[in-house]
Amino acid sequence: MDTLEAYLHRQQQRVETALDQWLPALDQYPPGLMDAMRYSVFAGGKRLRPTLMLAAAESVGGDSEPVLPAACAIECIHTYSMIHDDLPAMDDDDYRRGKPTNHIIYGEAIAILAGDALLTHAFEILSSPDLTERFSAEVLLQVSRCMATAAGSFGMIGGQVVDMISEGQVVDLSVVEYIHRHKTAALIEASTTVGGLLGGGSPEQVDALRAFGHQVGWAFQITDDILDVEGNAATLGKAVGRDAELDKATYPAVLGLEASRQRATELMQHGIEMLHTFGDRAEPLRQIAAYIVSRDI
Amino acid sequence: MDTLEAYLHRQQQRVETALDQWLPALDQYPPGLMDAMRYSVFAGGKRLRPTLMLAAAESVGGDSEPVLPAACAIECIHTYSMIHDDLPAMDDDDYRRGKPTNHIIYGEAIAILAGDALLTHAFEILSSPDLTERFSAEVLLQVSRCMATAAGSFGMIGGQVVDMISEGQVVDLSVVEYIHRHKTAALIEASTTVGGLLGGGSPEQVDALRAFGHQVGWAFQITDDILDVEGNAATLGKAVGRDAELDKATYPAVLGLEASRQRATELMQHGIEMLHTFGDRAEPLRQIAAYIVSRDI
Numbered sequence: 001m002d003t004l005e006a007y008l009h010r011q012q013q014r015v016e017t018a019l020d021q022w023l024p025a026l027d028q029y030p031p032g033l034m035d036a037m038r039y040s041v042f043a044g045g046k047r048l049r050p051t052l053m054l055a056a057a058e059s060v061g062g063d064s065e066p067v068l069p070a071a072c073a074i075e076c077i078h079t080y081s082m083i084h085d086d087l088p089a090m091d092d093d094d095y096r097r098g099k100p101t102n103h104i105i106y107g108e109a110i111a112i113l114a115g116d117a118l119l120t121h122a123f124e125i126l127s128s129p130d131l132t133e134r135f136s137a138e139v140l141l142q143v144s145r146c147m148a149t150a151a152g153s154f155g156m157i158g159g160q161v162v163d164m165i166s167e168g169q170v171v172d173l174s175v176v177e178y179i180h181r182h183k184t185a186a187l188i189e190a191s192t193t194v195g196g197l198l199g200g201g202s203p204e205q206v207d208a209l210r211a212f213g214h215q216v217g218w219a220f221q222i223t224d225d226i227l228d229v230e231g232n233a234a235t236l237g238k239a240v241g242r243d244a245e246l247d248k249a250t251y252p253a254v255l256g257l258e259a260s261r262q263r264a265t266e267l268m269q270h271g272i273e274m275l276h277t278f279g280d281r282a283e284p285l286r287q288i289a290a291y292i293v294s295r296d297i
Numbered sequence: 298m299d300t301l302e303a304y305l306h307r308q309q310q311r312v313e314t315a316l317d318q319w320l321p322a323l324d325q326y327p328p329g330l331m332d333a334m335r336y337s338v339f340a341g342g343k344r345l346r347p348t349l350m351l352a353a354a355e356s357v358g359g360d361s362e363p364v365l366p367a368a369c370a371i372e373c374i375h376t377y378s379m380i381h382d383d384l385p386a387m388d389d390d391d392y393r394r395g396k397p398t399n400h401i402i403y404g405e406a407i408a409i410l411a412g413d414a415l416l417t418h419a420f421e422i423l424s425s426p427d428l429t430e431r432f433s434a435e436v437l438l439q440v441s442r443c444m445a446t447a448a449g450s451f452g453m454i455g456g457q458v459v460d461m462i463s464e465g466q467v468v469d470l471s472v473v474e475y476i477h478r479h480k481t482a483a484l485i486e487a488s489t490t491v492g493g494l495l496g497g498g499s500p501e502q503v504d505a506l507r508a509f510g511h512q513v514g515w516a517f518q519i520t521d522d523i524l525d526v527e528g529n530a531a532t533l534g535k536a537v538g539r540d541a542e543l544d545k546a547t548y549p550a551v552l553g554l555e556a557s558r559q560r561a562t563e564l565m566q567h568g569i570e571m572l573h574t575f576g577d578r579a580e581p582l583r584q585i586a587a588y589i590v591s592r593d594i
Contacts, residue, residue, distance in 0.1 A: 024450055029475075030458045033450055084413060089405035108386035109461055112409065113454050116381060116416065120449040123420045127442035137434030144441060145424035152417040153321055153330055157410050161327045164406055178326075 004287045011051040016042075018068040019075060022125055036106040036114035037121070041079050044097045044237075048220075049074045049188060052288060053195040056209050059275070059282040062199025066134045070143060070198055073122040074191050077151050080118035081187075083111055085160065091246065098237030122147065135198060143194050150190035159183025166249040176249050180221040181214070188217025192285070208274045215271035216289045222264040223293050225250040226257060235296060264293045301584045308348040313339075315365040316372060319422055333403040333411035334418070338376050341394045341534075345517075346371045346485060349585060350492040353506050356572070356579040359496025363431045367440060367495055370419040371488050374448050377415035378484075380408055382457065388543065395534030419444065432495060440491050447487035456480025463546035473546050477518040478511070485514025489582070505571045512568030513586045519561040520590050522547040523554060532593060561590045 002010065019041055024034045050071035054064040086093040086101040087108060094104050103111035125131070126144045135143075149155055159182025166175055192213030196206035228243045229252050243250045251260040268289050275282045299307065316338055321331045347368035351361040383390040383398040384405060391401055400408035422428070423441045432440075446452055456479025463472055489510030493503035525540045526549050540547050548557040565586050572579045 028451075030455050030462070032462060033455065033458045037450065080413075084409055087406075087409065089409060110458070112381055112384065112386060113458055113461075116377075116413075117450040117454045119413065119416060120445055120454065123441060123445040124449055127438045127445060132435075132438060137438050138429075140438055141424045141429060141434050141441075144420060144438075148417055148420040148424060152421055153334065153414040154325075157414045157417065158327050158330065161330045161407065161410055164410075165327070165329060 004284070004291060007284050008046075008051060008288075008291075011054050012047045014054070014068060015047045015050040015071055015075065019072050022069055022072040023076075023121070032106065032110055033114060033117060036102060036110045037118055039105060040083050040102045040114065041075065041118070043099050045075070045079070047075065048288075048292075049078050049191040052188065052191040052213065052216075052285070053198075055284040055288060056192040056195025056201075056213075057199030058195075059209070059278050059285050060196055060199040060201035060205045061281060062195075062201070064195075064199070066131075067195060067198045069125050069128065069131055070194055071191075073125040074147065074187065074194065076118040076122040076125070077147065077156075078187060080115040080122075081151075081156060081160070083115040083118070087111060090160075090164065091242070093238070093242070095238050119151070139197055143197055146190050146193050146197070150186040155182055155186035155190075156184075159186065163248065168247040169249070171249040171254070173254050176251055176254050179249060180218050180251070184221035184224070185214050185217030188220060189213035192216075205278075208278070212271045212274040212285065212289070215267045215274070216292055219264040219267040219271065219289070220292045222251045222260055222267070223295065225252055226260055226264070227296070228252075229257065231296065261293075268293045301581070301588060304581050305343075305348060305585075305588075308351050309344045311351070311365060312344045312347040312368055312372065316369050319366055319369040320373075320418070329403065329407055330411060330414060333399060333407045334415055336402060337380050337399045337411065338372065338415070340396050342372070342376070344372065345585075345589075346375050346488040349485060349488040349510065349513075349582070350495075352581040352585060353489040353492025353498075353510075354496030355492075356506070356575050356582050357493055357496040357498035357502045358578060359492075359498070361492075361496070363428075364492060364495045366422050366425065366428055367491055368488075370422040371444065371484065371491065373415040373419040373422070374444065374453075375484060377412040377419075378448075378453060378457070380412040380415070384408060387457075387461065388539070390535070390539070392535050416448070436494055440494055443487050443490050443494070447483040452479055452483035452487075453481075456483065460545065465544040466546065468546040468551070470551050473548055473551050476546055477515050477548070481518035481521070482511050482514030485517060486510035489513075502575070505575070509568045509571040509582065509586070512564045512571070513589055516561040516564040516568065516586070517589045519548045519557055519564070520592065522549055523557055523561070524593070526554060528593065558590075565590045 023038055026034050028034050053071045057064045057067045083102045085091055087103055093101055131140055159179050163179045163183055189210055192209040196209035228240055231240050233240045271289050272286050320335055323331050325331050350368045351364055354361045354364045380399045382388055384400055390398055428437055456476050460476045460480055486507055489506040493506035525537055528537050530537045568586050569583050
């Protein structure tokens with residue numbers, strides 16, 4: 001493969017092009033809504049979840065081109081969750097990725113509706129003719145179920161609720177683990193699982209990709225918590241120290257920085273072990289996993 | 298058929314039982330979220346959309362029993378839209394159906410997340426094994442697409458955006474029509490369409506049910522606007538005169554009460570005409586259509 005940097009850049013470019021194609025156009029009615037949807041989608045994300053989905057499809061020998069719409073769908077879900085998370089009633093963040101958050105630009109009402117629209121749009125994409133022409137309806141329903149479960153009350157939303165109600169509380173490690181595994185790992189796990197499903201992986205391969213995604217997603221959130229303590233606000237494009245300010249339940253708060261770093265590394269290694277039968281085609285996934293715990297942004 | 302009252306009561310009971318079964322149980326983790334989801338779902342709705350879906354399935358000779366999960370899914374979408382619509386940043390309503398709104402009881406953050414969870418849950422239901430065992434994956438994907446499109450940026454959310462940005466504006470009839478057809482008619486149209494699809498209707502029958510749902514949904518919203526002017530707050534269980542207070546774009550505001558009433562009646566009649574080939578099995582749909590424009594709640 002290319003260097004990881006070149007690989008990530010190439011996949012990111014493909015995702016940007018596909019997102020532009022799969023989101024409602026700016027000139028479509030009603031005014032304001034499409035702008036708000038696009039504003040947050042194109043506010044400069046790393047496209048980690050779509051890239052993992054494409055890499056997962058390729059890791060089982062699949063063609064990642066027809067997977068691009070589903071990669072856009074997962075980015076829509078991720079973006080909606082950030083728009084709602086940043087709202088004044090939630091984390092009340094004014095900046096994300098160095099840019100004003102959605103409600104700062106468009107107001108709270110449109111921010112809520114743009115989030116709702118992006119979540120809904122994900123399921124429109126997953127049932128669109130472009131996908132139904134290319135994949136069996138059975139597989140697409142599995143994909144839809146996988147994403148809905150990961151995003152729902154027993155997945156991401158459950159994690160966000162526990163994250164919020166744990167603010168200012170003394171919590172033990174099991175609560176922090178619940179938050180990480182649901183708020184973040186669930187959707188990353190869905191990314192690699194869906195990649196495996198649409199890439200035509202065997203049930204065993206899809207299971208391995210699911211486990212890989214879960215461990216790596218969990219390691220990603222621990223690293224996020226560490227960066228909130230140690231990171232550079234300019235590099236990260238958002239305020240640091242917000243977790244401590246909100247008295248959030250985080251790994252560093254419960255275990256300390258050193259043990260948190262160690263836990264993230266262990267999870268990443270466990271994740272990579274899941275792919276031991278995958279051969280060279282899984283090299284991008286392995287390198288992304290290693291990058292996730294060593295990144296500074 | 299029974300009297301309309303008995304028919305509606307019977308279908309409502311079936312929907313209540315199914316909703317109880319299809320929503321996450323109260324004792325499931327995380328605490329608070331499931332309560333908030335269930336609170337608004339069981340806050341006493343008429344279950345119009347689920348009932349129309351069941352009646353539509355029966356109108357094409359289908360068994361409505363396996364349609365119940367999809368009927369729950371559309372009620373989840375409807376309930377989410379009301380929770381978000383009532384938020385302080387949106388219409389800022391403290392009461393709905395005679396009860397405090399979701400954010401009044403659970404706070405804004407949980408209300409936003411409970412709405413998100415209900416929307417997501419709809420798509421979990423539509424791809425659940427209970428449905429995939431009973432219907433073809435092709436039909437279920439059509440159902441999922443129909444609901445997502447009706448609920449999304451070119452459907453319900455689009456209508457809500459225009460509703461909101463039109464507050465305090467001088468608007469012409471075309472804008473009010475856009476609001477009604479998208480904010481309300483889209484989801485009611487999806488109810489009858491999905492009923493036709495899952496009931497095994499022919500493409501012509503499904504098209505007729507789609508058109509019926511659209512006209513009747515539109516008539517429903519005009520009637521809602523009229524009741525906001527003329528209705529009784531105690532009967533309606535919510536404040537009246539809110540549209541005028543918020544200077545909303547409504548039919549009575551643009552056309553006057555008498556012309557609005559006439560328009561609702563015409564739409565209802567057009568809707569019923571769509572079903573002229575359906576025979577007696579469509580009698581409940583016809584009677585519900587007539588009820589929609591004559592109701593006082």
